[in-house]
Amino acid sequence: MIIIKSKEEIELMKEAGRVTAQLLASLEQFIQPGMTTKEIDRYVEETIRKSGQIPAFKGYSGYPASACISVNDQVVHGIPGKRKLLEGDIVSVDLGTIYKGYYSDAARTFGVGKIDPEAQRLIDVTRESFFEGLKFCKPGFRLSDVSHAIQVRAEADGFSVVRDFVGHGIGRNMHEDPQVPNYGAPGRGPRLVPGMVLAIEPMINQGTYEVEVLQDGWTTVTLDGKLSAHYENSVVITEDEPLLLTL
Ligand code: MF3
Ligand code: CO
Numbered sequence: 001m002i003i004i005k006s007k008e009e010i011e012l013m014k015e016a017g018r019v020t021a022q023l024l025a026s027l028e029q030f031i032q033p034g035m036t037t038k039e040i041d042r043y044v045e046e047t048i049r050k051s052g053q054i055p056a057f058k059g060y061s062g063y064p065a066s067a068c069i070s071v072n073d074q075v076v077h078g079i080p081g082k083r084k085l086l087e088g089d090i091v092s093v094d095l096g097t098i099y100k101g102y103y104s105d106a107a108r109t110f111g112v113g114k115i116d117p118e119a120q121r122l123i124d125v126t127r128e129s130f131f132e133g134l135k136f137c138k139p140g141f142r143l144s145d146v147s148h149a150i151q152v153r154a155e156a157d158g159f160s161v162v163r164d165f166v167g168h169g170i171g172r173n174m175h176e177d178p179q180v181p182n183y184g185a186p187g188r189g190p191r192l193v194p195g196m197v198l199a200i201e202p203m204i205n206q207g208t209y210e211v212e213v214l215q216d217g218w219t220t221v222t223l224d225g226k227l228s229a230h231y232e233n234s235v236v237i238t239e240d241e242p243l244l245l246t247l
Helices: 007-030 037-050 117-134 143-156
Strands: 067-071 074-076 090-099 102-111 167-169 176-180 197-200 203-205 211-213 220-222 228-230 233-236
Touching: 007 037, 007 090, 007 102, 007 233, 037 067, 037 090, 074 090, 074 203, 074 228, 090 117, 090 228, 102 117, 102 228, 102 233, 117 143, 117 197, 117 203, 117 228, 143 176, 143 197, 176 197
Parallel strands: none
Antiparallel strands: 067 074, 067 090, 074 220, 090 102, 167 176, 167 197, 197 233, 203 228, 211 220
């Protein structure tokens, strides 16, 4: 069941999204070669708590940290730890907050120092694929119109769309209906209506779209060891242009 949010609920979600947006923006400067992923997680947790909000991921299904930090061939759900970021790595940071019971969820992929032009192109196309999908985030379109637009943009550049993980509705829970795949034929699924809030999150790979989950039960990597990028925002469907809560 897709839960439609009231104006009052959207106001609370805006406040959750604001903290997530500002924190992700600040990571662009914060992330430096030599830093461990654990240091990034500590900064994320401290920043969220200073804002008076709650880190949404910590303890979620037993997840042990406040951010998912996924390096290079890690697609999503990388657990922060001792790994040091090296110049040329790409690092995806996915995080969220809870404000008065309402969730925000967003992700970005950053380059560490100077990165390969091909890695930069993957990051850019992943972001662009989100914005192609966003063009269909309006009443009158159907959910898979969003999915299809994302897939077309990613594949146009020779990249592949991860199938095993999808976006989702968001509200009083981090994961609500509907699931939002980043691939598929257009014209299917529920019609979009004002008050729907969707976390749209393309995960795009350089090589095969196939992924596997490592022994830790979380860290998800590409099967071929090539790079992966992630870009996510929580988006409100309105009467006209969609509202980005986390940008
Ligand atoms: N941001 C992820 C998502 O969009 C959720 C992370 S799972 C957690 O589904 F356990 F780390 F919280
Ligand atoms: Co999400």
